[in-house]
Amino acid sequence: MQLFKTPHIPFLKYKYIALGASVLIVAAGIVNVMAGRGLKPGVDFGGGTLLRVKFKAPMEAGEIRRVLKDAGLDNSVIQETGSKDGREFQVRTAQTVKTADEQQEMEAHERLADRIIEALRSAAGEAAPLPDRSDLNTMGARALTSLLAVAYPERAEDLAQKIVALRTQTGIFANFEAVKAAGVGDDVVRYLEGKTSLGSLTVLSRETVGPQVGKDLRNKATKATIWALIGMLVYIAVRFKLAYGVAAIFTLAQDVLISLSLYSFTNRELNLPIIAAVLTIVGYSINDTIVIFDRVRENQKILRREPLESIMNTSLNQTLSRTLITSGTVFLTLLALYLFGGEVINDFAFIMLIGTIEGIYSTVFMSCPVVLFWYKLFAPKKGLKK
């Protein structure tokens, strides 16, 4: 089976259009970032807190915003996550709490997160947790065991484990009826009903990175990027002739710039996994470039009389189907990750998807023209006339 018969698309004719498009995208991206709208540093780099909470009962995002605003926390970004049933939300605190002392800044972030959790609890209609009752939705297995041990000394640990295991699966108990699914017996549930309360929300995750560690992580990300690019350059230098090496570097730079530019137009933040994704895109996208350059080299031996430009065009057309298929399989897996992989990995899958498509574009439209430009600039005039 074939994707299509070897086509005859004059790819190199479009080189100026492609170049123009690339410049336009990157310029727009840079303007966007300069304007402070894109590539906002995420928790990993910028400091601040990312909270994920799950409510007992569905909530309106608008209502949550209103409550946070009333509490003076309106800089926070609220987003519904999970299965979109109005119960899971992600709250990103105001990005900066600037204080003179870096260590105080971290504590300020933590306090801010505490206040947000408080506000969210009140938004869910919970005035104050019952003072003498533990919250069954947040208490640990250990505390639950000692509570149960009063009535069920023999089975306390086993019962607590079962209940906590069920809570781990469901995230939160909506009511005591739901606790019965743990298979602990109705009498135990009734006992708990008398001794505990069900808090209106549970904190699924809470990540705060202070300015010092944020700085460290920025440093590490920069180092990883620089070293990976150096590694790639060394590899390219060994692998290619100069002109092709320059072209490979050019496509590599374009991969980074265009992926990030496009990413900057989304509301998504810049975190460590995004850096990992960009570096993977670079490592992966160069593969197709290699396949094409290999083919050009091979064709140069076979089609000696043809000018380089037409050899390149032939090579691009010959390798087009495999470029599309190889990127296609990767695209397929990333699509699965994007659709089913969950919120936490979603940004990563998203930029990888962009990068995979962009990789095809940069390989097909940008790699060969750069070689031609280079030869035009530096080759002896005689060679050109021929």
Add this chain to the structure above:
Amino acid sequence: MKKNLQWKVVLTLAVVVGAILLAYPYTQKKIKLGLDLKGGIHLAVQVLTDDALNIETDQEIARFQELLKKNDVAFQSITRERPGRFVMTGYDSDKEGKIREIMDDYARDWDYSFGGERAVFSLKQPAVIFLRDQAVTQTVETIRNRIDQYGVAEPLIQRQGSERIIVELPGIDDPDRVKDLIKVTAVLEWKLVKAGPAPDEATLLQATGGQVPEDAEVVKGDPKRGHSGYYLLSKVATVTGGDLRTVRRSQDEWNNPAVAFTLNSEGGARFEKTTGENIGKQIAIVLDGRVQSAPVVNARIDRNQGGIIEGGFSLEEADDLVVVLKAGALPAGIRYLEDRTIGPSLGADSVRQGIMAGLVAIVAVMAFMIFFYKLSGVNAVLALILNVVILFGALAYFKATLTLPGIAGVILSVGMAVDANVLIFERIKEELALGKSVINSIVQGFSRAFSAIFDSNLTTIISAVFLFQFGTGPIKGYAVTLIIGLVANMFTAVFVSHLIFDLTVRKTAKRLSV
């Protein structure tokens, strides 16, 4: 079967069986799940080593004052200027020689200089370094003791650089409690109450004319214990946490949770003497500078009798106090620099979603390969399955930690793994189109595509290696799975896939399903 095919088959089977044995049956012990999948706490802790220097400086000042008194050297004041440095003023400059003598005899770790009315004493650099280092080492030990006392499976407590400690605690379902347990300094002191409790400082100090007496200090009550007032306490502690011999959870007379303690002989003797002399007065129990309770001394307490600490504790609070008192106080305060808490249910969700995405991805890729390359596609699918098996076997072998980005790495490497097959099959098609025989096309296809496959995997591995080098936990997991997946890919897509062709395609075959 040809001889060299035989050893190829044996090698392949050995790898397959080996990988399966390593990875199966799947248990948590074999492939460790990272904190992001299992739930848990990751903390970066800064040790405030200045605290340790302050304690040393204060002790030195006290010792120095005593020596000055003994040697009849008068002075106006001695104050700590900053950690590891104190200043004396208002001394008689004739006594400089005497002061030098005292310092040289008793305080060799201190430098001193005299400038008219001011004498400056500073801790020597090696001592500063030693004290700071010791504070961090002791903090690591104390945190480890507390975590062990509390009981956490597989904790990681590691010093990082000069003043940082990384604490990773997997599978925690009560993160707030554990974080408090780590952070509390746990300096416990028994101090005599001179006045109080009073609603504010002014009322408290009315009796003493608004001044804090030299031998006393103002300490607030702990609101958590239901004490919001101010106390005037004697500066010197009767006994401290260091004098404790045993602590355990107990009950007060109303059956409320409390902590029972006994004292070592030295502390017990002091406690006996002090309580004997102060019957009818209050003695405050101070934890980290907050009064927990201030019971009235009813009778002299025998040195072996011990006592209880009460303060309206919950069961958990009493348990935790026992843990921190047993493990001892931190030598210096700590602060969190990074605090990532992932609840177990979010981790479980991530695992579920990761498996789902992985299955969809793998099925989609397999379906595509079989649809597009027919029987050769089946060959690629076999290679792909083997690739995943080897990947998990290798993860188990290297005791690597599987993280959520790691799962993404597995899924991504599935998509990249068939790239090699695609390059080979496309090449075979071209060779066939040129009219070469099936067997020849296969050989040519593999050998010509090899350099491109090698290159492609290598470039991606280059990125992954540096991600591993500079990445944090989850990203490291991603880099590891990607690297292993791509290396395994060289074996499965090139070696095994070729072998399958060798075994299934007859020498005389006229057609190839590709």
